Amino acid sequence: MSKQIYTVLIGGKAGEGIKKAAQVIAHLAIIHNNHVFQTDDYQSLIKGGHNFSVVSMSQQRLHNTYKSPDLVISFDKRSVQRHEAELSPGGLHFCDEADAESEKQIPLPITKLVKQHYPEGGNMSLASIAIFCALMRIPEQHMKDTISREFKRNLNENVSFAVEIYRLTSNMSLELGFKLSLEQQIPAKLYTGNQLIALGAWAAGLDCYFSYPMTPASSILHYLALKRDKLAVSAVHTESELAAINMAVGACFAGKRAAVGSSGGGFALMQEAFSMAGMVEAPLLCILSSRPGPATGVSTFTAQEDLYFALNQGHGEFPRIVASPDCFERAFTLASELLNLAWASQSPAILLTEKHLSESATNVKLPVDDLEDFFTPISDSEDYQRYQITDSGVSPLKFPGKGNCSDSDVIKWNTNEHLESGVRTDAAAAIVRMKDKRNRKQHTINELSKKYKRVEVYGNGESIIFAYGSTALELREAMKYHSFRLVVPVYLEPFPEEELAEYRGKSVIVVEHSSQPNFARFLKEKLEIKVKANILRYDGRHYSADELVEAIREAENA
Amino acid sequence: MRSLISKKENTWCVGCGNFGIFSAVRKCLQKMVEEGHALEDIVMTSGIGCHGKIFDYLDISGLYGLHGRAVATAQGIKLANPKLRVISFGGDGDSLGEGLEHTLFAAKRNMDVTLILHNNGNYGLTTGQASPLSNLGYKGLSTPQGNVEKPFNAVTLLMEAGATFVARGYSAKIDHLADILHKAVMHKGFSFVEVLQPCVSYLNTYQLFNQHTALLPETPADTETARKLARDPQTYYLGVFREEQHRVYHEEVLSSTAVMNPSQRKQYLKDFQ
Incomplete structure (x- = not known):
């Protein structure tokens, strides 16, 4: 059975070029007409520690990466230990021959070849690109061109090192059950x-x-x-x-x-x-x-x-x-x-x-x-007042030094409460007038924002799930395996009450990345929803599709 | 030329040094207009404190900013439109306390704006607490036992930070101050003017400054000499301590490419894919 989604994980120490190698792999997948999603798990340090980058690729649109990689390339022992258990059934795990822990890993003489090919230093992470190209049957010349374009320092050494890894991997004649390349054209930029x-x-x-x-x-x-x-x-x-x-x-x-x-x-x-x-x-x-x-x-x-x-x-x-x-x-x-x-x-x-x-x-x-065209109307008033009182609360604009002002124009912006002229005030009536003017903009903003997509709904399953921000991406990937209706308020303030009216008082599941159900509290306040379950994740990591499906099933059956 | 005084009621104390600064600024602007500069191309920012009220009294465009942040705001204005001449007014608590970082960085960058420091040696508007420029032993509401911190020397501090124009004036020597301010505003690069300003309510220094100020005979030839004169324990020297030309920030950092209109931007993004 061939795979629909293929996931590559590259792990090692910070400073080894892992993220860049993953970007190049993502780019290679894209030019072979695969959709990709890349995430980088890294720590706040420059050298050492443990970093890994994940690239999932598929002929379908992807909204997240997957957590069970089909191909792991480890550049240190820690990566070997950490990611072996995550490998999907039938997956491949490459590492340096010195780091291999069991027969499950495929050892390559990475460190040895780095020493052979580079007079000093060397770019070990190129091995991951070479392994990927060899496994995906990307022609050697194409790999060489890519590496020459993306890694200009030590160009000759890079190419000779990568070619050797490429040939070693090719000679293994491994089967992936996944093929890059498809006829359809896909958006081609990462x-x-x-x-x-x-x-x-x-x-x-x-x-x-x-x-x-x-x-x-x-x-x-x-x-x-x-x-x-x-x-x-x-x-x-x-x-x-x-x-x-x-x-x-x-x-x-x-x-x-x-x-x-x-x-x-x-x-x-x-x-x-x-x-x-x-x-x-x-x-x-x-x-x-x-x-x-x-x-x-x-x-x-x-x-x-x-x-x-x-x-x-x-x-x-x-x-x-x-x-x-x-x-x-x-x-x-x-x-x-x-x-x-x-x-x-x-x-x-x-x-x-x-x-x-x-x-x-x-x-x-x-x-x-x-996109809409942008345009800023400039006041042509000869008696310009920066904070002119208007019904909408929005006052006309004028800018100094733009050639449309005269000597008599005085444009005053003021952090103190102010009169229409922009001059400071503490007069009671003036304070009220100006506060009311600013408050009127709330209604104006709400009206102006209605021309935009303020709420997005995905899927049409039985359960109603609310989320916002990138949590919606995680849920959309999970939706491929479990049916539900995902409701996403894109605008939070002004809150799109009209678009969400049908959910008022409904029983819903809320998914968010916080330890306290803040978004659920917000929705209760705005829509009086009943929260059937809060799905909270607060370990700093994103959800994978299967983790979310499990959490949603649990919530549905509770 | 139109009046530069707004209709706003002036609430500085009678005898406040701010009046002298206000007069000198107007003289400076008047001279600039006579030289052919357009008033609409001159803008100001001010912080919060007694000095900041100049924003309401001086009838030109500007932004009455946050306490300590007016120099940052001034820099944003300059970067957005380098054609504008930007004058920032700050108090000693404002520009050397709350907003010290912005003052030093404006100097470090050689940002082409002017900072006029109203140095009255205390926080006048909040009833006379010690400021970063208050002397040792200064007694105010927050230091009833006497200030235990040594003051900054504004002139040497700004020289060290890299200001390319550094001067000191005295609010009671209006013509001299107006002349310095004019040089400062016309200077290409960051210009800093410390103005000694008596505070009649909390720190009346008229007698001190009238007796102990002296004009610099000329701009000191080097930083060492300038520093020594600026720190003179007996005499407050007035005049220009440093005037140098260096590359200015906005000319280095801003893109020289022509700004694209909406349809050019759309086309660019389409081609870019």
């Missing part, structure tokens, strides 16, 4: 969630991104910094998160579309300035990618502990926008939507996501045609 968020925001006019590195949001900064000249975008690594968000609000004042990104800890630092964005009415996009907390927590793993933190970001009363992408395409479109919505309502918006989406990768066709 993106991480963070890359899609960055590109989506850019598609909606992102000009500058301000950030202080914090996993799992850092790669947005890295990606935009790398793309600076191609995209004409500025990515600034600031001295702190405080600097990042205060600069970003300054950039909004000057008329540029700006964003910040961090994880929970960084957002804790940005609270005051998030509140400032609410007060000065800055259209600021914020990307909050969660990891397990509290405090430093578990830096490189996934969690959904920050739901209420996001919903209540910043002190004081002002309208907020919070939405969470349930899939990779939505990471792209939602980043774009939220930046536009922030500008249309002059309010801060949070794209709430998790490590599992931020740092996992899959092949995606960018839904470019779904």
Whole structure:
């Protein structure tokens, strides 16, 4: 019987190039017309420890990786010990001859060949690419071309080393029960969630991104910094998160579309300035990618502990926008939507996501045609008032130094309570007027957001399961094996009450990555749902399809 | 030229050093307008404290920021539109306490903005507590037994951080201050001006400064000399301590590629796949 889904796991120490090798394998699978999903399990360290990357591939669309690999390539003893038991029946486990523990592993002279081929150092992880190519019957020349393109340092040594591993593996004539290559054309580019968020925001006019590195949001900064000249975008690594968000609000004042990104800890630092964005009415996009907390927590793993933190970001009363992408395409479109919505309502918006989406990768066709054109109307009033009272609560914008102001134009944004002119006030009636104006934006935001897909429903089984964010990906993979109806609120604030009206008072299962059922509590408050069962996972790991199916069955039978 | 004074009622104490700074800033802006600079291309940010009220009184565009963060906000404005001249007003608690990191990093980057530090040696608006620039022994509500921390020296601190223009003025020497401010705003790179500012309510230093300030005869030739003069224990030297040209941050870090419009961005993404 041939396999529908094939999973490769590469394990070893940090610093050995495991993640990069997995990316190349994912890329090879894609160009052979397979869908892929890649996850990286790594620790907060640069050398040593235990890291592994997993690539699942299939001719069907994948929403997650699988936890029983069909092929394991171990680069140290720890990996051999840890992953042998996970191997699927009939799976293959390659390792260095010195690390083999039993006859179950296929030993290769990896270390010996590294020494032979490289005068010093060497790139051991290339062996995994060579093994994969040999097993998948990818022609040797194709492997050589790929390695030459992807690994430019020590090019000749890389190729000769990989070729030797390739030939050793080919000569074993192993059968996989899985074939790459299929006729159908599939989306041919591998993106991480963070890359899609960055590109989506850019598609909606992102000009500058301000950030202080914090996993799992850092790669947005890295990606935009790398793309600076191609995209004409500025990515600034600031001295702190405080600097990042205060600069970003300054950039909004000057008329540029700006964003910040961090994880929970960084957002804790940005609270005051998030509140400032609410007060000065800055259209600021914020990307909050969660990891397990509290405090430093578990830096490189996934969690959904920050739901209420996001919903209540910043002190004081002002309208907020919070939405969470349930899939990779939505990471792209939602980043774009939220930046536009922030500008249309002059309010801060949070794209709430998790490590599992931020740092996992899959092949995606960018839904470019779904994007709306962005446009910022500029006031031509000669008696410009920054905080002019309007029915919608949204005041016209004007920016200094853009050539459409005159000497008499005074544009004042103010963190103090202010008059329409932007000048500070503490007059009782003025406070009420301005608070009411800002509060009216809540209704405006709700109306504006209705043109977007605020709720997504997958499947049509008997049980109703609620989830948000990347947990929806895990559930969609599980849905291939067990039928249920998955309801995903993409928008959390404004809450899409109308779209979800049919679920009011219903008995549902709620799946989330937190130790306390925060999302279930939120749904109870908003929809008065009855929670049949909470499925909670809070070990920092994502669910595999079979783990979820088991948990769901248990919940259904309870 | 139109008036630069807004209609907002002025609530600084009678005799407050802020009036002198306010006058000098207006003189500086007036000179800039006479030289052909457009007022709409000059913006300000301010922090929170007595100094920050200048935001309401000075009738130009800007952002009244958070306590300590106005220099960061100013940098964001500059990066978003380098054409703007950005003047940031800060207090000693604001720019050297709460927001010290942003002040030092603006200098380190040589970000092309101006920071005017209203140094009144205490937290005036919150009733006179000790600031990062309060002297040893200063008695305020939070230090009733006397301040036990030594103050920063703002001029030498900013020189060390890499500011390419560093100067000191005195709020009661308005013409001299206006001249320094003009040089600072016109300087390409990070410019820092410490303004000695008596606080009539909590730290009245008029007599001290009237007797113990002296103008620098010239800009010191090197940092060592500048540092010595800035730290002189008897005399508060006024004038420009450093004026150098270095590469400015935004010219190094910003993309020089032309910004793409919505349809160009869509097309780019389609081609990119």
